[in-house]
Amino acid sequence: MIIKDKILEVKNLTHYYGEQVGCEDISFDLYQGEILGIVGESGSGKSTLLKCLSGQISPSQGIINFCIDQNQPLQDLCKISEQKKRALMRKEWGIVQQNPRDGLRLRVSAGGNIAERIINEEIKNYSNIRHKALEWMDKTEMEKSRIDDFPLNFSGGMQQRLQISKILSSNPKLVYMDEPTGGLDVSVQAKLLDTITIIVRDLNVSMIIVSHDLAVVKFLTDKLLVMKSGMVVESGLTDRVLDDPQHSYTQLLTSSILQV
């Protein structure tokens, strides 16, 4: 890979909650269009890591460098102002929450939810905004006729589709997904994963997906970090890690998948 395509560089990232370790000494690089999975049991520090990476909490130690413009040098996430961080989250980055109700405005119509990220890009023309919103609903395979309905009345799968439309509508460079298919039934999950894969490959957007579902990870990601007790115990290409697990915890994890 060429250096200039690097969009995230994490070095020795550590976060403590008082005495308690959140995550410890984590390093990795993420390149344009790459999808990174983070797996691990509950309490292994996945969410802490995600919160650090997305600027929601500032880490106790370590460096998170990110790149927006290839011609610019990498910037340190911990050193930019809150204003810049918020602007970053509104356009260049996005978080798909596990519970779509956290990422959506339930009393604003589906179109309005998508519009919010589009309006951020200074589009002040109603027809253009609406047209773009419809386009995104189509891409995520939602019924266009539901554009004026409230997400409050949507099914879980539809809400998640809407949340993904909303985040992707601003053409982000990097998307964080926290258990994107958690709480959905298996067939809905499969369809959603299909949609995500198609769109993401099409847009060449980079993603970091946190999940405890190995099937999701295997399906979506290129690289994988396996976490336990706040540390990365194994990392590498997803196929390699899952087919030939080295660490005892990864071996336990892969052998615990239920076979149907």
Add this chain to the structure above:
Amino acid sequence: MIDGFNFAYLDEATKRMIRRTILKAICIPGYQCPFGGREMPLAYGWGTGGIQVTASIIGMNDTLKVIDQGADDTTNAISIKNFFKKVCQIKTTEDTENASIIQTRHRIPEKKLSEHQILVYQVPQPEPLRRLEPKEQETRKLHAYEEYALMHVKLYEEISHYGSVIKTYAYPVRTNRRYITDPSPTPKFDNPKMDFMEALQLFGAGRERRIYAIPPYTSVKSLDFEDHPFEIQTWDERCDICGSNNSYLDEIIVNDKGEKKFICSDTNYCEKNIKT
């Protein structure tokens, strides 16, 4: 003046504090400045904010006009006028032109105001984003960082559901190309009057303890989309009393059969129209 009260009811230290807030508000057009709002001898929602602002700026030589929904003769207007007569012994008037301070609820006078006048608004809810974002901490950030997409989402929603923006009062404006401001519940008909108004506009919200201001000659633009531009209300009817066809009209049901008439909401404007 009645004994036991300072001029204009408030003590001098309070007036000074409010004047400092007003100065700050004028320096940052449209920004909501917190102030230590005092208890006033009337209920919140009846103009406690406006009264405190008026009390802090009023002097012996001022002439006060108070209007409520454009009218000089409604309960709220008359009570506030009487209050200031009692605690200041200043002159009051119904004539828009002769007033140096005009305290208002829900209207801007039809007559163009001049540089020598101050318009004081009574404001129930100073935060235009409040209904969209309930947290004060968050709305302050939205203002500070100019993150105003939410407001346009609101307009988007109204156009999608009703075909046009249906907000007819407290229609949000952008002051001096910076802060999104609530013009208080004035009808949107009055929004264009705020743009480059010659008079100083002061807004007092008593319950929420906020003061904001629009200095004279400041740009005030109503929010809209390019393809759904801002429009003011229009009427097919004329005022039943003075025949005006360019003032804000109130609809009044005149009998049990439901017959209605339209009359000017600005009573002083209407009266003067009849005389000329």
